[in-house]
Amino acid sequence: MSFKELYQPVHLIIGEGCIQEIPRHIDTLGVKKALICTDQGLMKIGTVKMVTDVLDGAGKPYAIFADVLPNPTVSICNQAKALYDQEGCDYVIGIGGGSPIDVAKAVGILATNGGTVEDYNGLELSTHKSAPIIAVNTTAGTGSEATRAFVVTDEKRKSKMLCVDSNSVAYLAINDPSMMVGMPPALTAATGMDALTHSIEAYVAKSRCPFTDGIALESIRLIGKYLERAVKDGSDMEARTQMCWAQYMGGLAFSNAGLGMVHAMAHQMGGFYNTPHGVANAILLPYVMRFNMSSCPDRYRDVAQAFGFDTGSMTPEQGALAAVRYVEELSKNIKIPPLKETAFDPKDALALAKNAMGDTGMPENPRQPSIPEVVEVFMKAYMEKKD
Template sequence: MSYAFFMPSISYMGEGCIKNLGNEIKSRGLKKSLIVTDKILVNIGLVKKLTNVLDENKIEYVIFDETKPNPTVTNVNDGLKMLKDNGCDFVISFGGGSPHDAAKGIALVAANGGDIKDYEGVDRSAHPQLPLMSINTTAGTASEMTRFCIITDEDRHVKMAIVDKNVTPIIAVNDPELMLDMPKSLTAATGMDALTHAIEAYVSTIATPVTDACAEKAIELISKNLRDAVFNGKDIKARDNMAYAEYLAGMAFNNASLGYVHAMAHQLGGFYDLPHGVCNAILLPHVVRYNA
């Protein structure tokens, strides 16, 4: 049996690495970005760390900050309209899994047409999405580097899973300096999401030596650093290690897939609009205990 391995072509890690984005954009001849984020990140001034880099490099942008915690079909449609109305030729997602997934949906439909619902399932798109660069501000979902895009269909109260090589960002950025102000609750929830990714990938029936290695190291880093990141959010070393951990867990599940915990978490999240990481934190110990 043959296997494929999916991940972004370039990933930046470490303190201050967001500054590399300017040269990456200019080297590709890209002109104007749609920044996909949420109002909280705008209001606390975190998005300014991105726009400062763009301003310094004379790169134009508009900001779409309507992303919901569980991004919706409406989010994708509204963001797509802003992208087209402003003549944007690429997308930057800034935040956690929600902005990343919304941005993937926008970039995919912009390049392929139709409606985001048309792409539910596996590899339904015909063309690569618009260039997407994803900047992470949490350490959990790994959406900044995966081929998974989760969008809530409000009409059906269902979280659609779009699994498509064409939604993989071309650049992923994990700068721990952007994670220092994450509240304890979000740090804990996203950390448990990363742990769930690693465990489910490790026990997957299509795991490989590569995904096992990524999962094992992710579990080790999470066990040693999540508590410090939660209780001392300014601990840059713990934040940096959690960024590596969630990325490694993403490498694992992006290629070995997931299991029962995520299957149930997506149903709960879609029906009750619950935070994804919290669902995983609740379900993971029960599934592990049941299968012990």
């Protein structure tokens, strides 16, 4: 017997002003009080208020946990869950990029399954559907509102846990581009490259299928066309809206196909140095593509075609190289820093590589590396060696 099971939110709403639809879905769910998981930055710039104004207007009660930090830890999830219990909440609203939505998912899973976050580090380890999750995305990016994955840093082991669990899929995913206009260019760039990495990794992942292939390629096409525009002019609503679609499709693609070696390595940089996830992915993506190239050059040629290259007369290898160079050029244009300008220390490369081998993303990579090969990819990125 051979089959493929797909996961996606029950409802998705994309478009300017769509946060107004949230109360209608709360009524359908019949839930009483929300725990909002978010961060201080989004509180300060008024993004959270855009949602709480809608909830207040509809008379929907909530409590706010605003202490989510980038690369959220087990203890942050535990604090949020404690507030959820203390306030008598029965559903969660994540407002943010990947981190607040990931914490909302962790709280939702803990609320109905008990235990600790570490219990869900791996593939499909919960038994019960999470408490209802409304995921309000504020970046175009992580795709967390679309996926069955949440990432939590184990602060003791300095490692990221990738929890892949269909019970954590959101009930309602909201992508309202008017909530994203305040994103600074560097964040737009990093989260956009995260989305691109999702789509490219999903397109070559071992568990890919026709559904994920289709949405991954369209996501790549949209990112090629609109990411630079969104970085250059954050108020370009067409670019912001198209990036909403691109990142949502990237999220769906990787949630159903898997990730790969880029994320397996980037997760370790997040755990070790708190490197922003999208920056780590953007830096490593072209080097991993070069490492993988021999295993699936035709797939990478498709990526080049999605970027707009006329690949009809190219060999798979020529097409693959065009895709890699396009990614490098895009990163340069949107000012992604090189690995040398991050906290990465070559002395840690072996430890990072060993941890990367155990990451849930690694088995999906089209070419299985050895530990020395992962170290070599880190070092090539560090030396900016392109061969």
